[in-house]
Amino acid sequence: MSKTITIAPVSRIEGHAKVTIQLDDAGNVADTQVNVVELRGFEKFCVGRPVEELPRIVTSICGVCPWHHHLASAKANDAVFGVTPPPTGTKLRDLSQSIAYCSDKILHFFFLAGPDLVMGPDADYSVRNILGVIGADPELGRKVVRARHLGTQMLGIVSGKSIHPVTAVPGGFSKPLTEAERAKMLPMAEEVLEFARFAIAFAKETLFPKYVDEIETLGVIETGFLGTVTANGTLNVYDGVLRLMKADGSYEEFSASQYADFIAEHIEPWSYLKFPYAKKWGPFSMDLDSPSGIYRTNALARINVADRMATPLAQAEFEEFRDRYGRPAQQTLLYNYARLVELVYNAEHVIELLRDPEITGRETRVPVTPRAARGIGCVEAPRGTLIHEYETDDDGLVTNVNLIVGTTHNNAPINMSVRQAATSLIHEGSYDQGTLNRIEMAIRAYDPCLSCATHKLDGTLPVRVDILDSAGERVARLTNTA
């Protein structure tokens, strides 16, 4: 028996991102597939439960995005019960959403993107990580931790807890914000904004200029984009209409409740995860030369579909981004840049909301009465448009649930970016571990949530690349597993 302990994952949900690369007779890439698996059994788990329990339950779906599931679920509940939260209740939800966004953006930029950008994609894993970066700049680490904790503290003040929130309820928000709490939070929010400004300046001046070539080449594909905007086209992460933009920049808009009229789901036999696509754009195709129906979500999509930002500093960053990369920007690595623009916006928006007199109003929720209904709730989660759809019977018990999460929208684009990366990197059967690193970068730009409900003590394992010859026999396996 091996001396190495392998701790088997306790969840049945597999955490692999299994990448299969099919070579032709000449050793060039003929096909690629990215297999990820999705949450299983959630619908069945929910059926028969009171629908008002779902905002609490869904926070356990994902250890990273609990707030966004919580809020989408609360909005779906509003629709099921046929109520509109009072303005203060809506603003408290919006406030929570933007605070959670700030923490998420900071974490992902410095933990995930930072190492690639600072150390370079060819650097050895032993240094291509956040610790290698922070080791050279302990003060940076202190700033990151402080900014993140300010977010956690603010969420604690608004809602009592940050990890498994319970305060967004059908009809509004269960806990008003006091004037003393508002006063305590405001300087915290201002400090988070100061950090956001530092972060984007640091990235623009120190990191992005080194990767001009990679940004223009790695994982670049041409797709449409989906994101949420207000009635005048301003980016919004809590509420608005969905704007679906083609690669040529033309777009149409629809409400979340109409999503099934605009978004269809394609199924591939080799993947458990569905492939959403734009219904009206023709048959689904991931062909790199002539894709059809493919759109992307997440930060780059939101920046692309928006006409403007709601806050002044973010607007300035947005204009600089658009002036440089155009609309819609198709470079996959620009997701990292777009995340920082969104960080600035959300940090400003938190301050904006805290200065709004209505934020301390006492009327935060309206009563609800069970009924048979169908309701759809939608927010922009950091990883993309998040849609919760519920149906209930006369007693308000759940009869049907459907979720479309951000990473699912990006399933087809991730596959295409991997194919683009593999095709450009593998020639005449020549590949090495560096191939895996580059493919990882293309996937990582999407910040995918591959297995929300899975946690694994030993950390295994994000990716396995199988190389198949023209006869379908595996000739090599590149893996970062033990």
Next chain:
Amino acid sequence: MREARPDEILPDHCAKDLVVLCCGNMLFGDDGFGPAVAARLNAEPIPEWAAVIDAGTGVRELLFDMVLSERRPRLVVVVDAVDLGRQPGSVFEIPLERIPRLEVSEFSVHQAPTSNLLKELEDQGGVRVVVIVCQVAGMPEEMTEAMSPAVRDAIGRAAKTIADRFLREPASARSP
């Protein structure tokens, strides 16, 4: 360990001397062992120098802060559920040094290598890490809150073991 500056805002998982991180997903049967232990421990008063945290499936976010922070706990106890083929419901400690350090790149915080972060805490951060796990009876194919009787019975035992072993005297009083 550096003392916190007066104006410094630090989360409990960085500021306390002892942190018990209870991991798992309550929607997946026996995987909810860690959160259940957290609930049991937090039902009793926790010493001022300690924190018991239900980390759910988000433990990597907390470990990330700990690794980056200048101020860290002296002792971190990780509580989790595993399937190592032992008697269901048995509670035991896994030596951290026997968990393989994987050459894993992080696609997202979901897949970040917890074992690597724990080792960084020990090796670079000077934090002692203890990993206490419970053998699951099985895992459901689909979501359920129902735990197996064996693991449900282990919750109280594990909570008592952790309380007796770690929460009786300050971590600062322990020898390294």
